[in-house]
Amino acid sequence: MAKTNPGRFFEDYAVGDVLRHAVPRTVSGGERALYHALYPARHALYSSDEFARGCGLPEAPLDDLAAFHLVFGKTVPDVSLNAVANLGYAEGRWHRPVYAGDTLRAESEVIGVKQNSNGKSGVVYVRTRGLNQHDDLVLDYVRWVMVRKGDLDAPAPQTVIPDLQNVIRAEDLVVPAGLQFDSYDFVQAGEAHRLADYEIGEQIDHVDGVTVEEAEHMLATRLWQNTAKVHFDTTARPDGSRLIYGGHVISMARALSFNGLANAQTIVGLNGGAHANPCTSGMTIRAWSEVLDKAETGVPGVGAIRLRLVATSGGEPFALRGDDGKYLPEVLLDLDYWALMPV
Amino acid sequence: MAKTNPGRFFEDYAVGDVLRHAVPRTVSGGERALYHALYPARHALYSSDEFARGCGLPEAPLDDLAAFHLVFGKTVPDVSLNAVANLGYAEGRWHRPVYAGDTLRAESEVIGVKQNSNGKSGVVYVRTRGLNQHDDLVLDYVRWVMVRKGDLDAPAPQTVIPDLQNVIRAEDLVVPAGLQFDSYDFVQAGEAHRLADYEIGEQIDHVDGVTVEEAEHMLATRLWQNTAKVHFDTTARPDGSRLIYGGHVISMARALSFNGLANAQTIVGLNGGAHANPCTSGMTIRAWSEVLDKAETGVPGVGAIRLRLVATSGGEPFALRGDDGKYLPEVLLDLDYWALMPV
Amino acid sequence: MAKTNPGRFFEDYAVGDVLRHAVPRTVSGGERALYHALYPARHALYSSDEFARGCGLPEAPLDDLAAFHLVFGKTVPDVSLNAVANLGYAEGRWHRPVYAGDTLRAESEVIGVKQNSNGKSGVVYVRTRGLNQHDDLVLDYVRWVMVRKGDLDAPAPQTVIPDLQNVIRAEDLVVPAGLQFDSYDFVQAGEAHRLADYEIGEQIDHVDGVTVEEAEHMLATRLWQNTAKVHFDTTARPDGSRLIYGGHVISMARALSFNGLANAQTIVGLNGGAHANPCTSGMTIRAWSEVLDKAETGVPGVGAIRLRLVATSGGEPFALRGDDGKYLPEVLLDLDYWALMPV
Known part of the structure; x- marks a missing residue:
């Protein structure tokens, strides 16, 4: 029995499949500090607990993109190990901030497949959800990748291309609970x-x-x-x-x-x-x-x-x-x- | 009075000596995050507090090898500053996990010495113990190194070679208190x-x-x-x-x-x-x-x-x-x- | 309206100006761990909560120089973006340790200006203060930098050179509240x-x-x-x-x-x-x-x-x-x- 993960090939994806990605991750001040060491990040809401409290949050969250990367990282072994290219993103929304002590996990639903005309690869569309330890939705996004076929003789699936919004409507954006800018300190920002x-x-x-x-x-x-x-x-x-x-x-x-x-x-x-x-x-x-x-x-x-x-x-x-x-x-x-x- | 540490030479070790190593170290989520940045570490028990709780631990510990490296690092100024080679390890056991907030210190007992036939160096065997802030044993292991003589005229000590097990018996392994895999989540792992x-x-x-x-x-x-x-x-x-x-x-x-x-x-x-x-x-x-x-x-x-x-x-x-x-x-x-x- | 910060030029500084620097920063165990990864830092008071408690502090503070760098970093966009050279420091004092959870902000008062004889640049002296979330003074220091003029036709300001101590008198040094070395452990240090x-x-x-x-x-x-x-x-x-x-x-x-x-x-x-x-x-x-x-x-x-x-x-x-x-x-x-x- 082979023990290592060969990754999934194009024919291994079917619309409606839900992939539960492995290795949940708890974040701490360590991830926040590393984010500041790796990038010249200075947005005050993510740098200062005091500034964040002034904006109605309990403390400075982990940078939104760090949350995105953590969720994205979990999907790689199941979605893009055999990917030829990462083709696009759509409909990404952040639903709630991530704080030190939160544990993130991820799952992806296959929402589209289209075999390429060359018969050697195909495009897979997944909607990925990042969830915290309370099973609250933290963020979700659609990504599509080109994936190689493992078995070139596998039949082409019925083409399903999801209907994706080019732009998220402003009314669908989620303002984090409590966030307000009433006493926003522009100097500190x-x-x-x-x-x-x-x-x-x-x-x-x-x-x-x-x-x-x-x-x-x-x-x-x-x-x-x-x-x-x-x-x-x-x-x-x-x-x-x-x-x-x-x-x-x-x-x-x-x-x-x-x-x-x-x-x-x-x-x-x-x-x-x-x-x-x-x-x-x-x-x-x-x-x-x-x-x-x-x-x-x-x-x-x-x-x-x-x-x-x-x-x-x-x-x-x-x-x-x-x-x-x-x-x-x-x-x-x-x-x-x-x-x-x-x- | 020379202020810097010249390190110990072969003739400075005697069987029975206990070296109390300097610089205790408190760990936090920072060390855990750095371990994940430095190595592609993904074992779920060390990545997720939730997964660790599902296995009976209070939260995700610091990686076992990080605890080992921290203890090992403390020994370097006293054991291997003048070492020619790190020859081997034996009888290493982890006795309890290390959590954020724990403080580690280390001590080593000299358990063997053998001067080399060239008279210029010798082998020193030490058993190192890592202890936490409660003086609980966290891990211990035997290491032997070849160390230069500082004074070539120093007499050769009586050779003592410790009797070391080639393999730790399974019954001597310590399962961390509370650890169980009864509801182990293989998908998340x-x-x-x-x-x-x-x-x-x-x-x-x-x-x-x-x-x-x-x-x-x-x-x-x-x-x-x-x-x-x-x-x-x-x-x-x-x-x-x-x-x-x-x-x-x-x-x-x-x-x-x-x-x-x-x-x-x-x-x-x-x-x-x-x-x-x-x-x-x-x-x-x-x-x-x-x-x-x-x-x-x-x-x-x-x-x-x-x-x-x-x-x-x-x-x-x-x-x-x-x-x-x-x-x-x-x-x-x-x-x-x-x-x-x-x- | 230009959106990016062009930095200040020599003629933009006037003695008595107080610059409130942006982007307050909360530190955690993450910054402490990174400091230990970036530098071979081993002073026990900053490495071990237990050692720090033995010296009368509540826990190991962030390294004093890390606090200095954090405060210094905040001043860069306002003080040294157009600096030609960082000329000197004086009268730097640390007033209280920084602990995980503290939030640092910084402000600088212009205490001296002197246009260079070439008319193209000048020296600016600032006294920078680092403050925590309680508005307690954490550290302060004087720094002087050579800054380019943006408008070569701007008139030279009246020269003010602050009277700075070459050496801080021992009686002006601040011993952190509670610090004592009565039961200092030289072996662990x-x-x-x-x-x-x-x-x-x-x-x-x-x-x-x-x-x-x-x-x-x-x-x-x-x-x-x-x-x-x-x-x-x-x-x-x-x-x-x-x-x-x-x-x-x-x-x-x-x-x-x-x-x-x-x-x-x-x-x-x-x-x-x-x-x-x-x-x-x-x-x-x-x-x-x-x-x-x-x-x-x-x-x-x-x-x-x-x-x-x-x-x-x-x-x-x-x-x-x-x-x-x-x-x-x-x-x-x-x-x-x-x-x-x-x-």
């Missing part, structure tokens, strides 16, 4: 800009850059218990490079975006995202943002800002695609998300 | 294999590999307050390389062994171990295991599995020694340990 | 030397060295939320190197000084300091100390030792300046501080 100060279409160059190192992205990726070989093993890719986990780029870019978006405190929605080009050690990650939309939430004083967050390894800010409509080679990430901000 | 599914002689290739970096092994080795120069200082060895702490290889291999041994949750015995060849930055560590024995413990449902854990920097799995009987050059570690597993 | 064993003028070579890596200094500098570009971005300096945060060198040297000064437990005063030469990745940091003074404090049994701590990247110990009176090129740091030690 680091910038004076409120939602009213941002215009739709406005672009912000976040200026700073971080040159990334192998040791750092591996520490991060292990911290999320993400086991995909390509992030750790120089013998796993033909060119001997280690592919940096896309979530590392997301967190780096989001942290860099503090400079210009310090008050976009809480990530509540992930509308979509593309890892446009691979990131490897030695690249200097920069970021720019574009305001895509603004909206009210059900909580007075708490607004929602929809942002495009682009990470690059160089080039001019605000350049995204070439004349051919494809991402420029220096674009690493194109992310579309909702955050909460004082109105 | 990550694999379905119970002790009955493993056969003596079975070999498991753990498949995954991690290419190691200087920054990571130094972070780890400092975390355990291990001060041996060769791990940190490129000027300390003729070739300018830093020798990776052998315990870093042990933890890396043990974490990799999750894939195939996810239910070998708790390390309770260290029968022996050899650091077969030095590990340096840039190597890709892989691991394979061999089931050496299986046994019952005093707790129904909790079985013991005796495993050989081999870490390599390449080569074929399951290759250990050449025709000359020596370890193959790519073998880094050959460890013999007992772990607890659902029967 | 690691060395037998008490204040009486040190002579003024005595020099100590701390022997050990650590070769520094990019990943490590960036982890540390981010942990302190220090955002200065030169530490992270290989494109920010003409030679493509990353300049290691001076505080990283301070902490490394202080940790190395354990070997010979294990009982200089608590840093209570910073008399001055110079980052003599830049530190970059690959250098092997060593340290030596010189006893500059000894004094009583108001607490019987608790003495103060004034130390010069020199970090180097090579060369002979105790060599500091060349015949020209300038620091030797291998000298990285020349720090003058007070620490508390059993008499």
